[in-house]
Amino acid sequence: MKPGSVIIIGAGVGGIVAGTHLARAGVDVTVLEKNSHAGGRCDRFSRDGHHFDAGPTLMVMPLLYEAEFAALGTSLREKLDLQRVDPTYHLVFDDGSRLALTSDMKSMQEQMEAFEQGSFRGLLRYMEEGHRHYHVGMEKLVNRDFRKASDFFALSNLPLAFQLKPFANHYRNLSAYFDDPRLKAAFTFQDVYMGLSPFEAPATFSLMPYSELAHGVWYPRGGMYSIVEALVELAQGAGVAFEFDASVERIDVNGSQARGVVLSDGRRLQAEAILANADLPYVYRDLLPEDGEAGRLSRKRFSCSVISFFWGVDKTYPQLPPHTLFLAEDYRDNFTSIIHDLGLPANPSLYVHAPARLDPSMAPEGQDTLIGIVPVGHMSENGEQDWAAIRDEARGHVFRRLRTIGITDLEEHIKFEVNYTPLSWKKRYNLMKGSTHGLCHNLTQLAYFRPRNRHSRYHNLYFVGASTHPGTGIPTAMVSGRLAAQRMLDEIM
Ligand SMILES: Cc1cc2nc3c(=O)[nH]c(=O)nc-3n(C[C@H](O)[C@H](O)[C@H](O)COP(=O)(O)OP(=O)(O)OC[C@H]3O[C@@H](n4cnc5c(N)ncnc54)[C@H](O)[C@@H]3O)c2cc1C
Numbered sequence: 001m002k003p004g005s006v007i008i009i010g011a012g013v014g015g016i017v018a019g020t021h022l023a024r025a026g027v028d029v030t031v032l033e034k035n036s037h038a039g040g041r042c043d044r045f046s047r048d049g050h051h052f053d054a055g056p057t058l059m060v061m062p063l064l065y066e067a068e069f070a071a072l073g074t075s076l077r078e079k080l081d082l083q084r085v086d087p088t089y090h091l092v093f094d095d096g097s098r099l100a101l102t103s104d105m106k107s108m109q110e111q112m113e114a115f116e117q118g119s120f121r122g123l124l125r126y127m128e129e130g131h132r133h134y135h136v137g138m139e140k141l142v143n144r145d146f147r148k149a150s151d152f153f154a155l156s157n158l159p160l161a162f163q164l165k166p167f168a169n170h171y172r173n174l175s176a177y178f179d180d181p182r183l184k185a186a187f188t189f190q191d192v193y194m195g196l197s198p199f200e201a202p203a204t205f206s207l208m209p210y211s212e213l214a215h216g217v218w219y220p221r222g223g224m225y226s227i228v229e230a231l232v233e234l235a236q237g238a239g240v241a242f243e244f245d246a247s248v249e250r251i252d253v254n255g256s257q258a259r260g261v262v263l264s265d266g267r268r269l270q271a272e273a274i275l276a277n278a279d280l281p282y283v284y285r286d287l288l289p290e291d292g293e294a295g296r297l298s299r300k301r302f303s304c305s306v307i308s309f310f311w312g313v314d315k316t317y318p319q320l321p322p323h324t325l326f327l328a329e330d331y332r333d334n335f336t337s338i339i340h341d342l343g344l345p346a347n348p349s350l351y352v353h354a355p356a357r358l359d360p361s362m363a364p365e366g367q368d369t370l371i372g373i374v375p376v377g378h379m380s381e382n383g384e385q386d387w388a389a390i391r392d393e394a395r396g397h398v399f400r401r402l403r404t405i406g407i408t409d410l411e412e413h414i415k416f417e418v419n420y421t422p423l424s425w426k427k428r429y430n431l432m433k434g435s436t437h438g439l440c441h442n443l444t445q446l447a448y449f450r451p452r453n454r455h456s457r458y459h460n461l462y463f464v465g466a467s468t469h470p471g472t473g474i475p476t477a478m479v480s481g482r483l484a485a486q487r488m489l490d491e492i493m
Contacts, residue, residue: 004028004493007261007271009248009287012040012429013474014464015277016231016240017481018488020072022275023238025489030269031240032261034247038232040277040429041436041466042474044225047416049364050312052371053225054420055436056474057353058323059218060193061211064138064475065227071482072234079230081221085358088217090321092405093182094329094347100321101186103213115180122177126187129165129203130210136163137207141447142470145483152448165203166443173203185327189349192375194472195303195437197335202443219322219358227474248278251287251461258461273460273492275484280451280467281432281439291457300445302378303437303472304338305422307394309372312415316368317407322357326350326401334375342377344390348397350374370410372398378433379422387421395419438467446471453484454491462488 004027008015011033019029031038043054059065059082069076076082087100099111109120140160146152160166165173170191174184188198190208198205220226232242247264251274260270276283281302285294328334328349337345353371356363363369374394379385402410422434431438439445453468455461464484466472471480 005030005271006273006275006488006493007032007269008275008277008464009251009261009283010034010040010277010465011038011232011242011244012277012465013042013228013231013477014466014481014484015040015275016228016235017068017072017478018275018277018464018485019240019481020231020235020238021482021485022488022493023235023240024073025485025493027489027493029240030271031235031242032246032248032263032269033242033244034430035428036244038242038244039225039228041425041431042224042228043428044223044228045310045418047418048312050367050369051223051355051362052310052369052418053223053355054308054310056224057355057371057373059220059224059227059474060208061473061475062215062218063211064142064479068475068478068482074234079234080226082218083221083358085217085219085322087321088212089323089325091182091186092324092326092401093185094327096404097182099182099186101213103216112178112183115183116178119178119180119183122183123187126174126177126206127210127213130206131214133164133204134207134210134214136160137204142476142479145453145487146448146469147452147454147487149448168203169199170201170203170205171198173206181331182327185331189325189327192304193437194441195435196441197339199332199335200339200442217323219355221359223355223359223362224474248287251276251283251458253289253458253461256457256459258455258458273462273488275462275464275488277463277465279429279431279438279465280463282430283463285432286430297439297451298432301440301442302433302435303440304375305378305425305434305436306420307344307374307376307391307422308420309370309395309398310418310420311370311372311410313363313368313370313410313413314415315413316356316363316366317354317370317410318357319405320352320354320357320368320370320402320407322354324352324354324405326352326404338375338377342380342385344374344376344394348374348376348394350394350398350401352398352402367415374398376422378435379426385422387423391419391421437472438465441471453480453487460492
């Protein structure tokens with residue numbers, strides 16, 4: 001074993017970023033990735049000149065990206081060619097009304113007043129609250145580690161209970177700002193990014209719609225995978241070694257130490273410390289000896305999943321904006337079906353992404369690249385869900401919704417389809433229950449209550465990524481990488 005060496009299991013965003021910080025501090029870092037390339041959930045594939053971002057499609061919370069690229073010794077805007085997406089989303093409601101969310105406040109005023117008189121003043125007050133939640137939340141919860149109970153249960157954190165409204169329900173809290181259910185949906189659907197229903201999410205999450213309007217939603221030329229390419233380049237520049245098609249079968253442990261890993265090809269590799277970027281509940285269940293913790297984790301709440309359709313289309317649909325969201329009238333029932341019944345709602349809200357509107361090179365000339373995403377429940381324990389049938393039903397809903405905005409001939413123009421169901425998410429990235437955002441972000445699974453980034457028994461085994469602190473999302477995975485690397489440097493390297 002090389003002294004000062006670390007093995008990272010998984011080349012997701014968190015693993016790449018943690019590896020870069022460690023290597024910049026002089027640590028010998030090897031990343032083992034089961035797939036043929038880096039990125040994990042932030043994945044990409046191409047077919048016949050159509051380029052698809054298979055996971056994330058929205059670059060949100062740009063201030064976090066800026067800070068994390070700076071922490072890696074570079075500048076976000078030097079590494080990526082960014083454009084602001086404004087309007088961010090085009091929302092389409094069941095009654096045919098539409099709302100384009102934009103930072104142009106005059107346009108927001110005109111649109112919102114047509115929905116409900118006085119609602120624009122409500123939006124301004126809601127933004128004020130979102131501003132507080134964003135800045136206090138980033139400083140006190142996201143950008144810091146909770147290594148011990150006293151880091152969280154400190155007197156100085158008491159004001160957070162009032163400042164961040166953690167005990168108020170996000171959807172209900174909106175009644176203080178407007179009454180129209182379409183507006184309440186427009187400023188809470190972002191909770192799905194956390195795998196949460198707005199009917200149970202803490203009101204703290206107003207920070208998301210606030211940041212989208214105030215800081216913008218962005219798009220890097222070449223698509224979201226350009227972020228991974230930039231991060232891998234930084235990692236390699238710092239000396240991180242990547243090994244692809246290298247699946248870890250188990251972590252070798254002894255007493256209170258992790259000694260190394262055993263790969264599926266039989267090789268054994270040793271290191272002074274291990275950092276697991278593979279999703280945390282999977283690591284406990286599949287890579288470590290059984291000690292009861294895996295069972296406890298699997299009983300925790302998991303985020304929902306999605307069915308994604310990737311279509312190469314032989315004509316363009318210029319009338320389709322980059323990010324269109326169809327929000328269902330039965331908004332509350334949607335979440336009940338997904339989160340409690342683990343199924344597909346009868347009339348699901350769904351999202352369609354047309355990346356070629358932002359970067360024409362994402363599709364061959366005169367053609368289109370389309371992605372339809374339908375949120376669904378995660379896989380159930382009993383495995384009774386018929387994912388092929390659910391997928392076909394979900395596809396029908398995307399076509400039905402597109403017809404309501406005048407796109408009636410899509411089915412005839414699809415050259416090919418690739419689709420991912422929860423089974424695909426599980427198989428490709430080892431995500432337990434096919435849950436796209438890992439452990440859910442409800443109050444009892446956040447901050448100090450989220451699984452810690454160091455194993456309680458094996459003191460040189462650390463965790464990074466969506467199911468540990470701070471949680472899901474690309475910029476948050478970057479924060480997680482920095483925090484985990486810092487902890488390792490403080491404690492053992
Ligand atoms: C459909 C979808 C849409 C999303 N949309 C957005 C969005 O718009 N904006 C946003 O910011 N975020 C979005 N996210 C969330 C974001 O993609 C993730 O939170 C983030 O990429 C997770 O990074 P991570 O560090 O947890 O690593 P992961 O992506 O989980 O990567 C872990 C890596 O470990 C590898 N691995 C697993 N097991 C092993 C093993 N045994 N041996 C070796 N390697 C292994 C996996 O193959 C994977 O590459 C989305 C996610 C999904 C799935």
